[in-house]
Amino acid sequence: MVHAPTLPSRSEAPATKAVRRPGGRRRRSEDLTKLLFVLPAAIAMLALFGYPVVKNLVMSLQDYGLRTFFTGAAPFVGLDNYVTVVTDRLFSKALVNTALFTIGSIAFQFAIGLGLALFFRRKFPLSSLLRSLLLLPWLLPLIVSSATWRSILEQDNGILNRSLAALGIIDDPVPWLNSPSVALIAVIGVNIWIGIPFNVTLLYSGLSEIPDELYEAGSLDGATGWKAFLHITMPNLRAVAGVVLVLGVVYTIKVLDIILGLTGGGPANATQTLATQSYERSFVDFRFGEGAALSNILIVLSLLFAVVYLRGTRRAVDE
Template structure:
């Protein structure tokens, strides 16, 4: 009897201790959760509410923003620029991610080999990623200038072109130029993460593979890529989330032109809100971007969990 009473007492004390520990954990997390809710939750909710209102310039003077339901979303979809912006966003994202990852992987494999000044070159490679995007855009705008840009002068001097290419002024070329600049900016981020992933692969695997004849391409397909796949999955998903909402680079280079050739969902949302002052429609477009980013963020979180498990 005494033993049973003692057991129940110990169990009660353990239960109270666990509840106390749980309460302590909640109290430690609560300030961060409140801050996150205030800084991120409120703007998202406010943006969702704005997208359901006739929120325009006069709202700042009258304070009135009538509820109009899904009319802003209907206006967004029926806009003739919407389909073009969707296509441009897809091309911009896929083109940027594909080349950023491919070039980043090649450079990461290159820098994995030890050679003099390799660490210095790898550090210098980070500069494009560390520069402010507006600075990078202004620099590339001068480089890609049709008449006096250094790129056209170089290509003309090498007799590779007869006439200067209107990189930022031609609807058929502008999107390619913008994608190229975004690739240049994103390569260092890909190199850094992929190089870190390669550094985690044990050298013993390659030594064992050499005994079985797994060298060169076979070593990459049977050793490198299987061990790098988790990092690559996270990197690709994270790159999509970042790239799909790029605004600074496009505004700095073309402003969405010429003839809306570089118009994306992000630039269209900006123009609706801060050029046309149709904040409701701008909010609807930004909500679409949030939804797309959220979908890829789910894949990112699942990839991260899978990478941790592996």
């Protein structure tokens, strides 16, 4: 005897829906929980980074000066602040000094940092202690480092000139911080000393992630020494090196403390950079609109470098 298929009763249909609803509610509850965890960080990012950037941009389009603090009026001037700072006679010199300071610092920091990272990759007694001591320049406050190096580089009584004279390398004291032709080199040297620990730390961590099996396999094919460095180390270190260079440029291009502590932008504006110009416009001349315009130019330069370099690195990895 053939029985007709049994159809679900009305009382069973709601039961099926009732089973599905908790799953949808649970998913929405999980999404809401994730959003609540992310929301504080998003609010902090907007408050600490988004608002200052927008405020700085608005300020650069206003005649924002010392009187604004008393009257509350900051008339809109459009791009006048940008035109003023770009056409200033010191802008081109500050731009060139910024480029020299950034390129010189990054090149030597990276080269010395990579050399030290390769050196510390070889296990030897007290290597961990030496790596820890190497972090001291990075941990010291910049104003303390600047004051210490200022006393070292002092022309008449500085320990550097005294040591060089005792070794017979120089006859007359070198005006490290007083000569327009030498001051920028001295400032770059101090910044290199401060930035080396940062490069060593990141590059050493990148080298530690390269498997030893790659070097063992490469040695069987004759890839040792420089060949191993060029064909194994550098390709596997490219991602970390990219991060180091981008962060280094973004940090170095806005360095202010070291220059102010060593030379104050002198002598004869020989160490003036866009960062020191922005500081002087804002907190010496109290022309905050022009200072904001200069700082925005620095931000754009940093973003341009980061975008160009990261795009180039990504294209090289894809190829």
